[in-house]
Amino acid sequence: MPDLSIDVVAKAAGVHRSTVSRAFSRPEAVKSETREHILRVAEGLGYTMSPLAQALRRKTSTFIPLIVPDITNPFFAELAKTMTQAADERGYQLLLCVTNGDPAKTDGYFTAMQAMYAPFGIVAPSTKVDTEALKRFDFGHKVVVIDRVEGDDAVPTVTVDSRRGIMLALDHLHSLGHTSIGYVSGIAGTHTAQDRMDAYLELSAESGSAPVVLDSGSDLDAGTRGAEHYLAMDNPPTAIIAANDMVAFAVISALGQSGVRVPEDVSVIGFDGLALGARFNPALTTIRQPIADMGHIAIELAEKQNADGSVDHIVLEPELLVRASTSGPRA
Template structure:
């Protein structure tokens, strides 16, 4: 098995230069880097990852912590982040907090002990002291699908109030005056923001059907309760906090004999792939899911590559934190009575 010394000898450089090509390629001149990479390929050299991590003082991994890995929204976010990490020969370690703040805190602690280069996190509620401590001790963190608030971090999110306005305005324009918002828990900032936006955009009454989670199961339960009401007591349309809830509502009400959209119009949120493939194609507020992950990862690596301020090894980095906010758009399909598009 080839050693790093063999690569250095073949490329005519020092062992330190080979190490820089492997760990800090931006610090090596292009011609020299190409020569070293050619030697690595010719010798089929396989670096010892444990040794590389020990020498660099950090692993070649970044953490990604999301509330629900079964939600296709977060799968697409992870895909975008992995595309960026892969170009840097860095592995994304995906963790599922299960919408548990305690579990999320444990994963943040493990990220530090495993010496990850940085962490992407979509907090269960609002980023708290565990994130603050991680940043204070020198690990870069970027918030996903959240505003930075008081933390002074980079963050990438979507204007959820704008998304709520789009959904409610669309339903109002279809003549619906009795709406229901299915989503929750409302302690989750996105769920609350989407409801707030819906309330801003229309004079229609909006009943809140709060759920314990944003899942198909919770959507079915809410849809069954709505379908079992008398027509006079039932909302004319439903706006759901995500597509999983909307798909659950759709399944439940159609099983109860209601016609969508004639008896009940439905709008979801996220525009996951399953939305267009539903039995009644689902109108949904689209978020740029993979783009969220890609931009968040680019911001994280930008901070990782930034030099530190003078002082201790874990002193703050010379990095300008940025808040990137995407605007959502509405994809109109049959579930709300519109033309099937998207």
């Protein structure tokens, strides 16, 4: 494909460069015969417009960054997958940016994306979002966050109702006959993680049962430590709520290593609804987040903000997904 520029198409079609541009970008502004002729010629040549040149001239592009802490975490992978689709449908290209939890990288991505004239960005945080960092960029006001944000109503957000999710989990476990229910926290940096934990603490208190926090750590080893703590107890709970599915996997794995069986010996329920959960051993009961919806909504919110400046905060409903990892307590 040698040097196929707008000018060679123009020459081939016998029109001016600007007419070719219009034929592609503002079709209604050019006589339909002219347009069709141009398009045909372009097609024949195999010509497509350079997104680079377009972005440079227009000062806006269709690149939209999705900033995630760790693509290896299936929650973010699933989010990335659905968002790729959502973006495609709307003519954007999603640029996956992985921070590995390094805030400096987030900053780097922001400036890079500003330089790429990204119309907006999506951030799925691993730590509480630094609203100051957001403000340091023009870009900061064109970001939507997949988490709750504190102290800055200017940024649109999508989340799932954490309290409601924990309530669903607790109700499910109660209805099975459990009265002593432990909790292992998840990646604890986010508001979401904190909300889940707070909900557990409050709702336990309300139901009159003492909360048993098996681990409140913020890393992926929380599950392993939670299991150790469980194993060391004289009177362990008969069920465990894990703050997210990955933690639930780790809990079950560590428990299994010590011969504790799920759900026979202890019930475990996760939070996320990862596809992987269906293929875990045992298949994981969990609180499902509508990940696909979150992805679509995030993009809609960004477009809406771009269009009319409105800032929405959407809270989605979670859903109980009963599989094999929960059952009644041992007699």
